[in-house]
Amino acid sequence: MSAGRGALAGLLGAGAALVTIEFVSLADATGTSVTLAIQNWFIKHVAGGLKQWAIDRFGHNDKVVLQLGTALVVLALGALVGAIARDRWKIVAAVFAAFAVLGIVVALDDPLVSAPVAVIAAVGGAAVGVGVAVGLERRWRLPLGPGRGTASDLPMLSRRGVLLGGGAVAVGLFLGDLVARGVRTSMRQAKTAVTRALPRPSKVTEIPATQPFEVRGLTPYVVPAPDFYRIDTALEVPSVDAASWTLKVTGMVDHELTFTYDDLLARRDLVELPVTLQCVSNEVGGDLVGNARWTGVPLTTLLQEAGVRRGADQVMGESVDGFTAGFPVDVALDGRHALLAIGMNGRSLPAAHGYPARLVVPGLYGYVSATKWIKEIRLTTFAAEVGYWIPLGWSRLGPVKTASRIDVPHSGDSIAAGRVSVAGVAWAPSRGIRKVEVAVDDGPWKAAELGRVASSDTWVQWRWQWDAPRGDHTIAVRATDGDGKVQTARLAPPEPNGSTGHHTIEVSVR
Numbered sequence: 001m002s003a004g005r006g007a008l009a010g011l012l013g014a015g016a017a018l019v020t021i022e023f024v025s026l027a028d029a030t031g032t033s034v035t036l037a038i039q040n041w042f043i044k045h046v047a048g049g050l051k052q053w054a055i056d057r058f059g060h061n062d063k064v065v066l067q068l069g070t071a072l073v074v075l076a077l078g079a080l081v082g083a084i085a086r087d088r089w090k091i092v093a094a095v096f097a098a099f100a101v102l103g104i105v106v107a108l109d110d111p112l113v114s115a116p117v118a119v120i121a122a123v124g125g126a127a128v129g130v131g132v133a134v135g136l137e138r139r140w141r142l143p144l145g146p147g148r149g150t151a152s153d154l155p156m157l158s159r160r161g162v163l164l165g166g167g168a169v170a171v172g173l174f175l176g177d178l179v180a181r182g183v184r185t186s187m188r189q190a191k192t193a194v195t196r197a198l199p200r201p202s203k204v205t206e207i208p209a210t211q212p213f214e215v216r217g218l219t220p221y222v223v224p225a226p227d228f229y230r231i232d233t234a235l236e237v238p239s240v241d242a243a244s245w246t247l248k249v250t251g252m253v254d255h256e257l258t259f260t261y262d263d264l265l266a267r268r269d270l271v272e273l274p275v276t277l278q279c280v281s282n283e284v285g286g287d288l289v290g291n292a293r294w295t296g297v298p299l300t301t302l303l304q305e306a307g308v309r310r311g312a313d314q315v316m317g318e319s320v321d322g323f324t325a326g327f328p329v330d331v332a333l334d335g336r337h338a339l340l341a342i343g344m345n346g347r348s349l350p351a352a353h354g355y356p357a358r359l360v361v362p363g364l365y366g367y368v369s370a371t372k373w374i375k376e377i378r379l380t381t382f383a384a385e386v387g388y389w390i391p392l393g394w395s396r397l398g399p400v401k402t403a404s405r406i407d408v409p410h411s412g413d414s415i416a417a418g419r420v421s422v423a424g425v426a427w428a429p430s431r432g433i434r435k436v437e438v439a440v441d442d443g444p445w446k447a448a449e450l451g452r453v454a455s456s457d458t459w460v461q462w463r464w465q466w467d468a469p470r471g472d473h474t475i476a477v478r479a480t481d482g483d484g485k486v487q488t489a490r491l492a493p494p495e496p497n498g499s500t501g502h503h504t505i506e507v508s509v510r
């Protein structure tokens with residue numbers, strides 16, 4: 001028996017274990033599978049601490065890379081064990097069993113894991129994995145057919161036979177994996193894919209019906225949900241069943257409260273207001289910012305009903321997937337329009353944006369405030385606990401810094417000389433924007449025209465008409481907030497509490 005054959009058997013055994021876990025996990029498709037729990041653990045405890053894997057970096061691509069990487073590591077480990085163990089099947093069994101135990105321990109720490117399903121998946125996966133690895137190894141070790149002489153005199157299954165057989169098993173596993181994943185995705189989507197209309201809010205902050213200007217390529221004042229930026233640590237968008245979901249207000253309160261989805265939807269006065277939400281990881285000129293109409297219950301109402309006890313200085317949101325974000329009680333009660341939101345742009349929240357409910361706090365970056373898939377609002381202290389991103393190097397407080405962005409033209413564009421509309425958005429949610437100015441080639445600042453806004457919680461669209469002369473030029477933008485403070489030119493990176501600096505683009509005019 002060669003090490004190569006042992007390795008191939010071990011690799012296929014590991015693959016069979018993964019596919020088995022995938023199938024068993026369908027028993028609880030809306031929960032987290034053992035494999036995903038391990039990846040979530042990795043994101044939280046390993047990747048989250050790496051600077052280059054900052055808040056916004058868990059983009060879709062990184063998640064695909066992480067999933068592929070996990071599969072490759074497991075397959076490589078299987079191959080290694082197979083190559084070393086060869087015909088000593090007890091070693092193979094011991095290693096698979098050890099990984100099953102490890103998987104269970106990590107999985108039980110994940111709030112969305114169903115313990116029985118995780119245990120059956122891990123144990124079943126290990127058992128099937130050992131069966132496949134040992135079975136193939138034996139088959140490939142046995143001499144061919146009955147014949148003369150002793151077994152060792154006989155030729156083993158040919159190299160070609162092993163590769164063909166192994167290849168067939170690999171293809172089977174791959175197809176099985178695709179099927180299991182496909183079923184899982186559709187089972188999850190069936191739960192939350194539909195967004196429905198909401199009851200009419202009792203108070204609506206109207207959106208300006210028209211804007212004084214329209215510029216092609218300028219971001220719309222209200223961003224449609226499918227285009228709205230997304231940030232979440234979870235590998236899969238949590239799939240929450242609103243019928244059994246509850247929201248609790250707990251901790252340092254006079255009365256703990258519990259709400260069902262129906263309580264919020266049908267038995268509460270809903271308000272609708274637009275708020276611009278930004279991610280602290282947004283780079284100068286970046287697109288991790290958006291403005292939407294949010295519908296929900298004012299957070300102050302809930303806090304007043306619960307009665308905030310003296311000494312509580314932090315409102316902590318916790319999501320069904322274990323994410324947390326906390327902000328000062330003072331901020332929650334200072335009169336700004338913080339919402340427990342159940343709707344976005346007139347419909348129930350899309351799954352990706354926190355269905356069934358989330359927090360939205362004007363003027364705070366999302367990482368300290370905007371808990372999606374929220375299950376608990378806890379009154380606590382900063383001394384007792386801090387939110388998810390704080391131990392990873394981000395500031396405890398996250399007020400949004402005044403910012404502005406040029407949407408058109410794009411940096412690097414080549415444009416025709418003459419009249420050009422330079423346009424973009426500027427925001428300082430809760431303070432509002434008083435003025436936006438543009439400077440060409442470090443020349444004097446010129447005031448841009450401002451669009452209409454619904455409130456000081458939203459961004460403003462701006463436009464500046466430029467008589468563009470031939471040549472290469474830079475265009476910079478800066479905003480002044482509602483308090484009269486001018487956006488700083490000092491360049492700062494997103495970490496630890498938000499980027500600063502003027503968005504500046506380069507264009508060549510022909």
Ligand SMILES: Nc1nc2c(c(=O)[nH]1)N[C@H]1C(S)=C(S)[C@@H](COP(=O)(O)O)O[C@H]1N2
Nearest residue numbers: 229230231232233279319323366367370372
């Ligand atoms: N449960 C949960 N809520 C979360 C996050 C998360 O990872 N998990 N990310 C936060 C961050 S960093 C931001 S910027 C906003 C983004 O909200 P959006 O995805 O709806 O744009 O959600 C916040 N709420």
Ligand SMILES: [Mo]
Nearest residue numbers: 279280366367
């Ligand atoms: Mo964020």
